[in-house]
């Protein structure tokens with residue numbers, strides 16, 4: 001489903017070049033549940049943004065469902081993201097002037113979904129993350145962990161084929177974090193949802209099938225996890 | 229140093245009232261290192277904002293160094309915050325148009341500190357959190373964990389009497405998180421820095437002297453920690 005070959009990403013800051021990703025090869029099959037770990041600044045978000053078509057690599061090849069992504073137009077990429085990819089951002093990126101429910105419905109509006117179906121799906125997604133009672137709060141009226149859970153609900157509401165989650169439990173207490181992992185595991189096992197998550201917590205990472213370790217922009221090792 | 233009695237905080241949202249804090253009593257002595265834990269939405273950030281004079285309680289008494297805080301003017305409170313309190317926000321609140329070093333220097337500018345001393349202190353703070361090499365990056369050019377570390381450096385640079393830290397390691401891998409806790413412990417033991425941190429990670433909480441557990445806006449229990 002996702003095939004990265006020789007992916008590099010460099011940032012230029014004045015005279016200085018930051019090599020955020022160096023020569024990354026990665027294969028993600030449909031139905032995989034993969035965790036990416038690594039130190040702060042090692043390139044995890046950069047890698048996830050490229051997988052999610054939010055950023056283009058400096059060099060290398062990215063094939064998504066067999067198609068070369070660099071050949072696709074911006075509008076085609078936006079359409080793919082909207083229909084097939086649910087993205088949970090490390091800093092949530094909720095719209096400040098919309099309440100929780102309107103934030104969750106936004107991708108569904110872009111897809112052209114009718115109002116009744118949108119309300120149904122957004123309410124179900126908020127209920128799944130325990131936030132139905134906060135659906136009329138705007139982000140500034142929500143706690144950090146509540147904002148994170150709204151961002152997760154927004155990614156799940158449209159029933160995408162792939163979830164890309166950047167530290168989805170970073171702002172959550174352990175019980176709330178386990179609840180989110182239970183949702184991810186259930187969707188992965190029952191509906192074949194493909195999941196790539198960045199996390200710095202080992203017990204969160206171990207809910208997937210394998211862990212990829214990044215260090216200084218390079219793939220340091222891949223670790224298969226045994227599951228009952 | 230910090231004395232809270234009968235502190236409540238209610239939010240009103242249209243017809244609905246949210247009881248974010250209910251009848252909180254808390255004593256913090258100089259040199260204490262206290263961790264606050266609790267589920268998402270239990271009132272931790274609300275409590276820390278009140279302690280940090282960023283928010284006023286709906287009712288109850290708050291004495292800071294013997295003075296009744298509600299009797300102080302907004303400008304007096306701002307001055308106390310600037311000189312004595314270093315605050316690490318759950319969402320960092322870095323200024324987007326300033327680079328890391330300028331963000332760290334901002335509270336020192338407000339204090340009227342001269343340029344040479346500011347540069348020295350900001351560079352030392354950035355070095356302590358391992359980010360001297362990123363001092364010219366703006367927040368959008370930093371990873372999530374790097375932004376968090378800049379927020380920590382900004383709180384430490386002015387050598388405050390009290391550090392209030394809302395999930396200071398939430399965006400950090402375990403090694404970076406341990407580095408920050410080592411800094412906090414050293415400043416607490418060697419300089420008597422008073423620290424109140426919110427965290428949802430047990431191993432981070434255990435670096436302090438005691439853990440306060442919040443549940444639904446109430447103090448559920450206090451737990452003293454034994455240290456060698």
Ligand SMILES: Nc1ncnc2c1ncn2[C@@H]1O[C@H](COP(=O)(O)OP(=O)(O)OP(=O)(O)O)[C@@H](O)[C@H]1O
Nearest residue numbers: 141143144145146239248268269270271272273274
């Ligand atoms: N401005 C507001 N208006 C209405 N309700 C609010 C407002 N700010 C916070 N709340 C509510 O108050 C409760 C406590 O919020 P708080 O931010 O203190 O929680 P928290 O313990 O820090 O949670 P987290 O661990 O998720 O950061 C939450 O349920 C939140 O929805």
Ligand SMILES: Nc1ncnc2c1ncn2[C@@H]1O[C@H](COP(=O)(O)OP(=O)(O)OP(=O)(O)O)[C@@H](O)[C@H]1O
Nearest residue numbers: 011020040041042043044045046369371372373374
């Ligand atoms: N726009 C940019 N310009 C320059 N450097 C950047 C930019 N964005 C990120 N970087 C640098 O690239 C490196 C990788 O960033 P990235 O956000 O991928 O790290 P990360 O592994 O997600 O870290 P964290 O765990 O802290 O979120 C960091 O060292 C960062 O400073």
Ligand SMILES: [Mg+2]
Nearest residue numbers: 045090371372
């Ligand atoms: Mg990141």
Ligand SMILES: [Mg+2]
Nearest residue numbers: 143144273318
């Ligand atoms: Mg909070």
